Amino acid sequence: MLQLNHIQNNKDDVLVRLAIKHFDGTKIIDDIIAHDTDRKKTQAELDNILAKLNAVSKEIGQLMAQKKSEEAEAKKKETASLKEEAKQLEEKKSQIEKVLHDLLVRVPNLPHVSVPNGRTPEENVVVREGGEEPKLTADSKPHWELTTQYNLISFELGNKITGAGFPVYMGKGAKLQRALISFFLDKAIAAGFLEIQPPLMVNADSGYATGQLPDKDGQMYFVNEDGYYLIPTAEVPVTNIYRDVLLKEEELPVKMCAYSQCFRREAGSYGKDVRGLNRLHQFDKVEIVQLEHPDKSYATLDAMVSHVEGLLNALGLKYRILRLCGGDMSFASALTYDFEVYSAAQKKWLEVSSVSNFETFQSNRMKLRYKDKNGKINLAHTLNGSALALPRIVAALLENYQTSEEGIRIPDVLRPYTGFDWIK
């Protein structure tokens, strides 16, 4: 959520920046400014009335104490009209505030100045590439054939038990999942992130705080009975640990990591890139979350990018890092780097991580603040990134490490976790 003062004082700049995200803010920003001005005016009027009312009440109290009950009764009559006025102003104020909030919550975050202009994924900017493309034999297969051949994953069983997009992992396929999760968590912990095991369902307040609601309503699974949402990412519960928290400056940065299953309805994306592990409704991910001082958040973003890059290097995958253009960025983000790994058998890039700085967008919604050395209270910055999401990593590992005779090789760094060197 953007800060009202910032909108009031930088209207033109806000509109220009929103346009980079292809969001036409002309009408809604004017609306917000008008409502905010009205809010202030109403608040001032109400404060005035209440001040009078408080003064009269105090007088009555004093008169009563002096046993001058007749004078007190006379004073009481004075309050009637004031009370009526106050009531009306209060109703007006809460009405304005409700409208204002509903408007504010629909405005996306402003992109950072370095965000490239562009509308489609093709216009994202490649920051750098790394890793080697494997040399596969002519008979190499896509992962959805390998998983069947080696009995690692059954998409059919998932279909039977639940529906499309809920695979069943078996044997070495299941073990590989656990190995990756442990490997990613250990790396995050070694980098100073505190491991968290969060709830997999959150309430609406949490959904609003990190920006999934109301923007992504309909993309999350909803548990009707209790009004809970299945988390689309551990970012939601983990960041919300610090909802309504006032930190001391020296407590920053806060670094947390979490493994969780993630649930996404992916409504509207049927038919495209959904084969095998490419797009699932339930998947595993290790997430890193960081709360940071505003002056340091972009250095921290770079550090988080390096951390993710280190994981891909360790796994020996060919990857590239993209700076997302305005049109491809998420609602809440100010700057996002996407990581893609190259799937040699599918001959395409698969997105495996997204690392973003949200600046104060989330912290403003969730009142996550810190008190600086001068006692002044400021909003902290929030950042998060996948480190990493499993399914497409698994897809790339299976495809890129396949051989024609011996089976699929396990990268060296994972062998202590899997307990086996080959999938045969």
Added chain:
RNA sequence: GGAGAGAUGGCUGAGCGGUCGAUAGCGGCGGUCUUGAAAACCGUUGAACAGCAAUGUUCCAGGGGUUCGAAUCCCUUUCUCUCCGCCA
């Protein structure tokens, strides 16, 4: 699921219709003393909105009500604790 008790500032905990944004202790910050530290002593110490400021308004779990006036009374929701039941 049933029965009872409770929710107050960073923490503990008083207040139970008016001068209460709230007593006290701990913690935090500043100071005196000290070579330094501890102890002791003194001072200070919640947040939001409006305002250059003075100041005003609001907040004692959330929402509603009674009253000239509510942390205090009533209703309601949520959560916590104790006991019973059920159960991984």
